[in-house]
Amino acid sequence: MKCCLREIEGKQAHDPIFIENMKFSSSLSLPSSRCLYVPGAVIVGAGPSGLATAACLKEKGVPSVILERSNCIASLWQLKTYDRLRLHLPKQFCELPLMGFPGEFPTYPSKQQFVDYLESYARKFGIEPRFDETVSKAEYDGTMGFWLVRSVGKKGEATEYVCRWLVVATGENAEALTPEMEGMGEFSGDVRHTSSYKSGEEFRGKRVLVVGCGNSGMEVCLDLCNHNAKPSLVVRDTVHVLPREMLGISTFGLSMWLLKWLPLRLVDRFLLVVSRLMLGDTARFGLARPELGPLELKNLSGKTPVLDVGTLAKIKSGDIKVRPSIKSLKRHAVEFANGKTENFDAIILATGYKSIVPSWLKEKDMFSEKDGYPRRPFPNGWKGEHGLYAVGFTKRGLLGTSMDAMKIAQDIQRCWKEEKLNFG
Incomplete structure (x- = not known):
């Protein structure tokens, strides 16, 4: 069977090839499933990471197939983000490889503009993901020397993909992270994750507690204010709050420029001094800063x-109240760690997301079973063994995604050429 697959691979076909009556040494295969050989890479996830990798591979002449569990590209952006969302960084730091944003887009594109950009990106590179295919299991068959990837379709139909290279592009935000809180089942009001929050309009006039003081939690609070709700913000930890722009340019861009000339800690000190001048002492308002500087942290x-x-x-101004950690939830109220109790109509959990890679990838060396991230830190977490890759796990946004996508494509192209010589 291994020789048969090698012969198929030598043809360099650019579309999946149906393979009948295959019997694998792996337990992955089921008699009722169909099997497709992919003469290139299988990419799991059609978010920005998957699209970027597919485009870079195509530019180098390497075919790929993207498997996506939802019914659209960038499902997190399209289906699980709030209406007022904009890119937090200037557009030049959020471009995917080989194609920039339209010149008429503003510095900080809106949610819809970013989705439009991604759809244009997919069209330009002819990327057509296989939607409604949830990868349930993927493992490497050492006997064959191939990855076996099993997906389940919308109607429960199973498909097995056989490939030399597997790219994990499900990213850091695959599943909403919902914390356990005492009394969660007792609270009678609306409790939802930010992935289900769209606008403050439905909370007009209501008392809303937002849990989590990251960028999403802060923006949801502002959105609630703008819709005349009464938000409070749970701040459980220290946090660095920086102005989005300093000295007329983006704080992120300024930081990147300064790091070319100055050590990181000196840049951190500069950012904190300017932030203090522009924003004041945030600790006075319940937003104490960490001991480490923002870039070092x-x-x-x-x-x-x-x-x-x-x-x-x-x-x-007091329009948003800052509250400490939650001790427990009551029927109509929340008890805080300081012993005080306050009534709320709804709770919004801005508690982030998590990776779910260990739930389907049967591999223990590259990805940590604890958090679903590559074990090796940036910039070395993009490559594993036997043709396994990761993109979108750098904790460095779209800039990190683009860097890894280009490295992955270059590495797969090198292997592609070597195997083409050996079997062509």
Whole structure:
């Protein structure tokens, strides 16, 4: 069977090839499933990471197939983000490889503009993901020397893909992270994750508790204010709040430029001094800063500083109340760690997302079973063994995604050419 697959691979076909009556040494195969050989890479996930990798591979002449569990590209952006969302960084830092944003787009594109950009990107490179295909299991068959990827369709039909290269592009935000809280089942109000939040319009006049003080939590609070809701913000930990722009340019862009000339800690000190001048002492309003500077903390833990877009002014004015950690939930109220109790109509969980790679990828060396991230830190977490790759796990946004996508495509192209010589 291995020789048969090698002969098929030598043809360099660019479309999946149906293979009948295959019997694998792996337990992955089921008699009722159909089998497709992919003469290139299988990419799991049709978000920005998967699209970028597919485009880079195509530019190098390597075919790929994208498997996507939802019914659209960038499903997180299209289906699970709030209406007012914009890119937090200037567009030049959020471009995917080989294609920039339209010149008429603003510095910080809206959610819909970013989705339009991704759809144009897919059209330009002829990327057509296989939608409604949820990968349930993927493992490497050492006897064959191929990856076996099993997907389940919308109607329960199973398909097995056989490929030399597997790219995990499901990213850091595959599934909403919902914390356990005492009394969660007792609370009578609306409790939802930000992935189900669209607009503050439906909360007009209501008392809403937002749990989580990252960029999403801060923006949801601002959106609630703008719709005349009464939001409070749970701040469980220290947080760096920086102005989105400094000295007339983006804080992120300024930081990247300064790092070319100055050591990281000196840049951190500069950012904190300017932030203090522009925003004041945030600790006075319940937003104490970590001991480590924003860039050093980002490098060590991946924790992103909050880029303020107006929320801090609402906190200063008292329109947004800052509250400590939650101790427990009651029927109509929340008891906080300081012993105080307050009534709320709804709770929004801005508690982030998690990777679910270990639930389907049967591999223990590259990905940690604890958090679903590559074990090796950036910039070395993109490549594993036997043709396994990861993109979108850098904790460095779309810039990190683009870097990894280009490296993956270059590496697969090298292997592609070697095998073409050996079997062509």
